[in-house]
Amino acid sequence: MQEPQSLLATARAKLEKSLLAKGLRRSGERFAILEEVYSRNDHFDAEELFQAMQQKSYRVSRATVYNTLDVLLDCGLVRKHRFGEDDNSKSRYEKSLGRQQHAHLVCTVCHRVKEFCDPRLHLIQTNVGNALQFEVESHSLVFYGQCTDDSCETKPNEATQEVAKRRNDAI
Ligand SMILES: [Zn+2]
Ligand SMILES: [Zn+2]
Incomplete structure (x- = not known):
């Protein structure tokens, strides 16, 4: 490096x-x-x-x-x-x-992007290329979801529940 x-x-x-x-x-x-x-x-x-x-x-x-x-x-x-x-x-x-080539995790709540490297992805790329007679030059892999750590800016589930609760209380 x-x-x-x-x-x-x-x-x-x-x-x-x-x-x-x-x-x-x-x-x-x-x-x-x-x-x-x-x-x-x-x-x-x-x-x-x-x-x-x-x-x-x-x-x-x-x-x-x-x-x-x-x-x-x-x-x-x-x-x-x-x-x-x-x-x-x-x-x-x-x-x-x-x-290095890496894959991404995208949080659909706070929109933060995390990265990870896993050598198995390269292995899949090579194997698939060989099997299908295709010269793979690159790939992109994105996982979508939500952070489970506390650093996720907003916790929508709690926020939505809170709004729902308040709405029920008001009725
Ligand atoms: Zn990246
Ligand atoms: Zn997040």
């Missing part, structure tokens, strides 16, 4: 090369966005990234954030996910350099 600093240097070099190839301006904003992306360990949407840049007083436009994310996606510096169960769900991103 590379050190965070050298990882960022590798990411910067990759972005620089990609911008050059696309004939895009190698502006400081784009590299600041890359730096923000690589300082995070979460799965964020474009708007959250934009807000984070604003909070750090970077003068970047929303459009720059969105199109830089597209460039990062193109050159493999971020991964894009659709974690929602419907078509309207926002795309979420995470840095990809120096990260």
